[in-house]
Amino acid sequence: MISMKRTFILIFFCFGITTFAKPIEDKDIYSSVVNWTEQVIVSSVKETIPKIVFDEDDPEFFGKNTATSQGKSHSMARKKAKEKLKVRLSQRLESMLFNADYTIFEYTQVNQQARLRLNSYIGAEKEEYDFQFVKNVLEAKASLPIKGKDGILAHIPMEYGTERVPEFSEDMIPVEFSGLVVDARHLSVKRALFPKIQTDRGLDVYSPFYVKDAYAIETGYIVYREDQNGKTFENKVGKNPYFVLALSTAGKNQTDLVIPTDEAAKFLSHPESRKNITRCRVLILVSQ
Incomplete structure (x- = not known):
């Protein structure tokens, strides 16, 4: 039988992360x-x-x-x-x-x-x-x-959904992901309303031109968080998001993020994953 003390510690650990996440x-x-x-x-x-x-x-x-x-x-x-x-x-x-x-x-x-x-x-x-x-x-x-x-x-007027999400021709088994999480906690990222995510070859992976305006307005084009815990995280990117480590920042204001091309190809290999890009199911992890 688990002791009361240990039970309390487990409860505190499970809920404390969400409660005290800044x-x-x-x-x-x-x-x-x-x-x-x-x-x-x-x-x-x-x-x-x-x-x-x-x-x-x-x-x-x-x-x-x-x-x-x-x-x-x-x-x-x-x-x-x-x-x-x-x-x-x-x-x-x-x-x-x-x-x-x-x-x-x-x-x-x-x-x-x-x-x-x-x-x-x-x-x-x-x-x-x-x-x-x-x-x-x-x-x-x-x-x-x-x-x-x-x-x-x-x-604020913005041109949404004027372009198609890019597809990659690499030979791989498509895997469906519920969203995209870019970990940029090791970088000095400036936060913006409309950051872009691009590959190291200069191809945009996430842009206002790919998303549907209703999703951007209702859920937010982008969300920044310090961790991946809690219900709000799942609400944004679903239960099975694809995690990728950002290589660097880009753009004059250092708001855009660069990810490896092969990682982008894995994520965008499935049509439902590409559809989730249009639904703004994207989140960026940053440090405070």
Whole structure:
């Protein structure tokens, strides 16, 4: 019989990995975060709650940063916090890397349609807010999703699915894989919305031009993780993904990854594996 102590250790080991696995995040100078694992942008601020002055004879009555009731005081704090959070989320969004060549801001400068769509998205107030009043301070947090119908990917124009996934003519027995996992934890990889994966001979294996827009928007074009544990990993790449070790990074922004040609040939030998590329069943392992 297994002892209670050993049982506890086994349970902790099995669930601890998933519980304590850290998401892959990029922070800016305001600590606004792009969570590439959960695919969301988050920003937070602290706002001092205006002083409540209800006595008309008080010299501060109707003064700057004062309110005549708690409800008005909280409302003023929420308004200021929302204004700051909208600016910070917008700044963080535009500073994200779009692909190997551009940040999102740079991309919108060369693509007028993208600029109009992004401005419309920012003005549509898709943010989700959380407000917590702690003594005389409002702790406020706002988030913007990357994927989903209200996410960034649904509102930035991109040419999806204009090309066919490449096929290799090498003589081998085709094996079906549920997805592709590229291990780049040994490399200094910059995270982007649309990284590409290519072979050491320069052939693209994964690109927006290969994928279906519905899958990219709903599941995210790419997910970055530090490990391969947990249900969310399986949800992205299935139960039998093909693992490959990246050789190097590529592109001006060092967001793209290079893998061996023979490894790409093994993965793409089966038509269902190629179909899973079009379904965005691709994940990149990186170090924080």
